[in-house]
Amino acid sequence: MKRMAVVAAAASFSVAALVSFGAHAADELKVGFLSTLSGPAGGIGIEIRDGFNLALKLNGGKLGGMKADVIYADDTLNPQTGRQLAERMLKRDRVDLMTGIVFSNVMLAVWPTLEQAKTFYIAPNATPTAITGKGCSPYFFSASWPNEAHHEAAGEFASSKGYKNAFLIAPNYPAGKDALTGFKRTYKGTVAAEVYSKLNQLDYSAEIAQMRASHANAVYAFLPGGMGINFIKQFVAAGLSKDMQLIVPGFVSDQDVVRAVGEPMLGLFDTSQWAYDLDNDANRKFVSAFEKEYQRIPTLYAEQGYTAALIIDQAVRDAKGKVHDAKAFRAALMKAPERAKTPRGQWKEAANGTPIQDYYVRALVKDREGRIVNRKIGTILKDHKDYWAKDCSMQ
C-alpha cells in the first residue's frame, strides 16, 4: 500500500519531466533574467527588473520585433544558487540570452557556465574586471559600466575638492576590491585606511569607531543596497557626518536608500553614469514613464535595466533575430549603443565589452516639490574608458 505512494511519486516526477519540454516557438525570444530579488540587496534587482520591464512594456512586450518571453529567477545573492539557476535556464529552459545579475560574486560564479553554453550575456549591472580584462569574451556585453568607473570618478572628484585624507570602506568581494582599486587610481590625497567589511554586514559600529579614530576628512564608502542604508544611518547617528564628508558611488545613495534613510542623507555627493535630470528626450521619456508606472523616482539601477532592454531590442533587430550567430549578434551589439536612444545620451562600447561614457557628480538635495533627489552638479569624467581594456586581446 505504501509502496504505491512511492511508485506514484516516481511516476508523477517522470510525467512532470515529460511535460516540461522547453518548447520553443520560432519567433519568440527567451531571455533569462537572473537577479537578486530578495533580501537586503533585493531592492537593487527589483529596480533593474522594473526598468527592464518598463522598456519591454513601452515596446509592446517585444524585443527586436520578436515576442519576448522573460524568465525571472532570484539568486538571493548566493553564488551557488545563481549558478544552479543559470544552469536550469540554459539547459532546461533553453534561453537565448541572459541578463539581470546584480552582484559581481554571483556574476563570476555564473560566468563559466554562460561562456560554455555560448549564450550572450548583457550586463545591466555587475561588470567585473576579471571578465573585461584578460578574461574578456565576445559573449559578454555590459550595458552599465565597468566596475571601477564610478570609483575612479569619485577619486577624481575627491581630489578636485581638496579632501586630503580619505577613509575607504567596501565589502570584501570582487566588486568591493575593484571599487577601492579604482578610487585609489585617481585619488591624489592620502588614504587614511582601507577597510573591507563583510558582504551584507549590517552593523558598522566597529568600522565607524575606526573612522572616528582616523581623523580623516572624507569617507569614501562603496556599500550598495541594504548595507548602504544601515551604514549611512549609523554614520549620521554616530555624529561623524559633521566632521567628515561622505562621498559615495551612485549605488549607495540613490532613491532606494533615500526612501529608507531620508533627510540625514542631504549634503552627500555621489558619482553616476546617469542622472534623472539629464537633458535629452530619451531620458525625459524614461523618467516620466517610470514615475507614471511605478509611482516613484527611478534610480540609476532602473536606468541600467531599461537601457539593457533597449540595447537588446536594437541588437536583435539589427541582427535580424540571429542571437545564436556569434559574429553577427556581437557586431550588432557593439553598434547598438550608438543606434538606440538610451536615457544616457550618446555613448559607445569598447572592444572589451564595456561602455565608454561620461560620469557625473550628483548631490543630494531637495527639489522644488520637496522630494530628496540626486541632482547633477557636474561632469567629472568624459568619454571614460575601462582601465582594464588594455589587457583584453579582442580588438
Added chain:
Amino acid sequence: MSGLLFLEQSLNGLQFGLMLFLLAAGLTLVFGIMDMINLAHGSLYMIGAYLMATLAQATGSFWIALPLALAATALVGAILELTLLRRLYGRDHLAQVLATFAVILIANEVVRIVWGPQPLLLNAPPSLTGPVTLPGGLQYASYRLLIIGVGILVALLLYFLIAKTRVGMLVRAGASNREMALAMGVDIRRLFTAVFALGAALCALAGAMLGPILAVQVGMGENILILAFVVIVIGGIGSIRGALVGALLVGIVDTSGRAFLPLFFGVFLPPQFASAAGPALASVLIYLLMAVVLFFRPQGLFPARG
C-alpha cells in the same frame, strides 16, 4: 590605539552582548526547565522584529509599538508552546532539533508570505537618531546607549524576578530538578507556558531594539541563534547568570575580534586579507571558547543543576 577607540569598541561589545543576553536568557530557561532544544527561538526573534516594524509603521511611534510588539510575540510564543512544543517534551533531542528546525522553515516562509521578501524598515525613535557626547569627549550613537540601558534594566529585572519572587523560585526549582518540582506539586504546565512566553517577549525585545541597527529580514534569526546557543552552553544551561556572563563574553570577544584583529593583521597582511582574517578568526574564537569551556566544565560556567 587611542583610549577613545577602545572605549567606543568596548561600548559596542557591551551593546551586542546585552542583546545576546536577551535571547540567551529565554533560551536557557526553556532548555533548563523543559529540557528542550528550541531552534525556533530565532524565529521568535524574527517575528518580534517584524511585528515591531509593522506596529511602528501603523502607530507612527516607536514607544507605543514596543510594548505591543512584546505582548503580541509573547502571545505567539504561548500559542506555539501550547499547540506544538508540548508534544516534544520528553522526546529525544534529535526529534526536538528536527521539529524546531521545521518550525524555522515554516516561520521563514510564513513571514515571507505575509510581509514579502524585502526587508522591512524600522527606524530608531526620531529623538535618538543622533549622537550623545559622553564624558571624555566620545560621541556615541544615542540609540546604542539606549540599547545598553535597556539591556542592563532587563538583566536587573530578570534577576529580581528569578531570585526574589515566588515565580522565580518555581523557575529555579524546575531548572535544577524538574522531577522533584513536579513531585512537590508545582503546576508545571502553566509554568512552562509562562516561561516560554517570557522567553518570546525577550526575543521580541531584542529583535525590536536591534531592528533599527540591523535589518528586519527573513532568516535574521538563524545567525544570532547559533551565537545564543554558544552563549548558553558557555554559561550553563538553565542559569540566567550564566547567560549574562556568557553573553557579555561572547559579545565582547566577537566585537573586539572584529574591531581589533584586522588592525593587528593589517600590520603584516594586505588589507583584503587582514579584513577577512580578522572576522574569521573572531568567529572561530567564539567556538573555540565554547569547546574549551565544555572540555573543562562540561556543564558550563554556572550550571543550574546542582
Added chain:
Amino acid sequence: MKRVLACFVVLAAFPLVMQAMDNLFYVSLASRMLIYAIAATSLNLALGYGGMVSFGHAAFFGAGAYTVAILATEGISNLWLAWPAAVVVAAVAALMIGAVSLRTRGVYFIMITLAFAQMVYYIFVSLKEYGGEDGLPLPGRSSGLPLSLADDVTWYYLVLALFAATLYGLYRLSRSRFGRVIEAIRENEVRAEAIGFPVYRYKLACFVLSGAAAGLAGALIANQASYVSPSLLHWIQSGTLMIMVILGGVGTLWGGALGAIALLALEHLISDYQIDWLERLAPNYQDHAGLAVGVVLLAIVLAAPQGLAGMLSGKRRA
C-alpha cells in the same frame, strides 16, 4: 532482494530514457540526488546506526568537496589522487572532531559537533585565495578515467556505481560484528561497556567511517557543479542532511537515500513546475517550497518517526 534489483534497473535505465527524450537536464538533477543520497547515508551510519546525533556532518561533506576543489585549482584533477585525498581529509577531520566530541554526551555532543563544524566553516570562508565566501569554481570535472566525466550520462553512471557501493558497504557493515556492536552501544551504552566493549573506540571508528563516506560525497558534489561554496559547510547543510535521514528512516539501510531523493524531488517539484490551480489559490506558492518541506518534516517527526522507509516496509526500528 528482488526489489533492490528492480530499483537499480530503473536507476540504470533512467538516463537512456532521458537521452531519448533529449532532456539531459534531468540526468544532471538525478546525479545530484544520488550524491546527496550518499551523504545522507553516511550520516545515517553515525546517527541512525550509531545513535550519535552529529549536527556537524556538513564539515566532512564540505571538507571533501573543498579538498577536490583546492587540488583542482592547484592543477591536480586526477580523481585517483583527488578523491582519496578528499576521503582522507574528511576522515582526519572526523577523527579530530570525534575524538573531542565523543567525550561529551547528549545535548553537549550536539552542540560541540555544531561548534566544530562552524569552526571548519569559518576557516574555509577565510581562505580568500580559494574563493572565500564566493565559492570556488573548478576548471572542470576530474580526469583519470578513459571516459570523459564532462558528459552528464557518464557522470551519472559513475555516481550510481559509487552509490551502489556505499549502500552495499553499509549493508555489509551493519551485518558484521562491528555493526552489531555499534547497535548494541546505541541501545544501551552502559551495558555494552559492562560487557567489555571499548565503547569510545567503537563510536569513534563509526564516526570516522561516517565522515569518510561524507568526504566521498563531497568530492562528488564538487564535480557535479564544478563549483564549491562555503554553504556546503554551513550548519543549515548539516540540518538538511539530518532532515533527509529522518525523512527516509533513521537507522535503515535505504533511509538516507530515500530521504535525500524525496526531499530534493519535493523541492524541485514545487519550485520548478507550476500547478495552475494551486497558483490561483496561492499566488507565488513556488517561492515558498520551504513551507512544504517544513510541514512534511514536522509531520514526520510528530506522526511517523520511522520515516519513509518505515512506512514502506512496515518495519519498526528494533
